[in-house]
Amino acid sequence: MEPADVWGARWDACDNALSRRYMEVACRKQSLVILAADLNTMAGLNGLIDSVGPHIAALKTHVDLIDDWTTDGWRDFCEKAIAHDLLIFEDRKFADIGPISRGQMAGVYDIRSWANIVTAHGISGPDIVDGLCAGWNDVGREGGVLLLAQMSSRGNLLGLPGYTDEMVKAGISNQGVFGFIGNGSRAEELAVLREKVGNQKLIWTPGVNLAVGDGVMGQRYGNPRNAIHAGSDGIIVGSGIYKSANVKDTATEYAEISWNALVERSDE
Numbered sequence: 001m002e003p004a005d006v007w008g009a010r011w012d013a014c015d016n017a018l019s020r021r022y023m024e025v026a027c028r029k030q031s032l033v034i035l036a037a038d039l040n041t042m043a044g045l046n047g048l049i050d051s052v053g054p055h056i057a058a059l060k061t062h063v064d065l066i067d068d069w070t071t072d073g074w075r076d077f078c079e080k081a082i083a084h085d086l087l088i089f090e091d092r093k094f095a096d097i098g099p100i101s102r103g104q105m106a107g108v109y110d111i112r113s114w115a116n117i118v119t120a121h122g123i124s125g126p127d128i129v130d131g132l133c134a135g136w137n138d139v140g141r142e143g144g145v146l147l148l149a150q151m152s153s154r155g156n157l158l159g160l161p162g163y164t165d166e167m168v169k170a171g172i173s174n175q176g177v178f179g180f181i182g183n184g185s186r187a188e189e190l191a192v193l194r195e196k197v198g199n200q201k202l203i204w205t206p207g208v209n210l211a212v213g214d215g216v217m218g219q220r221y222g223n224p225r226n227a228i229h230a231g232s233d234g235i236i237v238g239s240g241i242y243k244s245a246n247v248k249d250t251a252t253e254y255a256e257i258s259w260n261a262l263v264e265r266s267d268e
C-alpha cells in the first residue's frame with residue numbers, strides 16, 4: 001500500500017522533516033514496531049538487532065544503560081541500525097533549560113551525531129525543543145523531538161489537570177517536534193490525546209505488550225492493536241520482544257498486529 005493511503009491525513013499534515021521518512025519505512029517493512037532495545041551489553045544489542053532488524057520500523061535506545069559502551073562499538077551498532085533502514089531514537093527524556101539541553105546533546109555520548117529523534121519533558125518550558133534542535137544544528141544535522149504528553153507508568157504526574165494540554169499547545173506548531181509520547185497502556189486516554197493533537201504530529205506509545213496488565217515497578221501495558229486504533233502511530237515494545245523465547249518470531253508477531261491495525265484504521 002502507498003504511504004498516503006495507509007497513513008491518511010497524517011501523511012500530508014505531519015510537518016517534521018522525519019515524519020514521512022518514518023511513515024515510509026513503516027510501509028516498506030509493514031511494521032509500526034519501535035524496538036526498545038533495553039539491553040546492557042553491546043553484544044546483546046548487536047545480536048538483538050541482527051535478529052529483529054527486518055521487522056521493526058525504528059530503534060529506541062537508552063545509551064546510558066550499557067556497561068561496555070565505547071565510541072567505536074556504538075558507531076558500528078548505529079551503522080547496523082542504519083543498514084536496517086531504522087531511525088535511531090534516544091529516549092533521553094531531556095528536561096533542562098534550552099542551552100543546557102543543547103550541551104547535553106554533545107558530551108561523551110554525542111547524541112546529536114547519531115540520534116534522529118530524542119524525547120523531552122516540557123517541564124522546563126517550550127524552549128527545550130529549540131535547544132535540542134540547536135544541538136543537531138551544531139553538527140549540521142536535523143532531528144525531531146518527541147515531547148512527553150503522557151507516560152505509561154502508574155501515578156505519573158503528566159496526568160495532572162492541564163499538563164497534557166499545555167504540552168500539546170507547546171509543541172503542535174513547532175516543526176522541530178516530531179510528535180508526542182502517549183500512553184499505550186490506556187487506549188481511552190490515548191484517544192483523547194489524539195483528539196487534541198489532530199493529524200499534524202505523530203504519536204508513539206510505550207506501555208504496549210500482548211500480555212496486558214501491570215508490569216514491574218509501576219509499568220502498565222495495553223494491547224498493541226487497541227493503541228493503534230486509538231491513534232498511536234508507533235508502538236514502543238521492549239521486554240515484550242527482547243525477553244521472549246524467540247525474538248524474531250515475536251517481533252514478527254508485533255509487526256503483523258501493528259500493520260494490520262493501521263490498515264484497518266485507514267479503512268475506518
Ligand code: 5BU
Pocket residue numbers: 036038062091119148150151152153181206207208215219236237238239240
Ligand atoms: P517495556 O520493556 O516494553 O516496558 O519498555 C518500555 C520502554 O519505553 C522503556 O525503554 C522505557 O524507558 C520507555 N518508556 C516507558 O516505558 N514509558 C514511558 O512513559 C516512556 C518511555 Br516516555
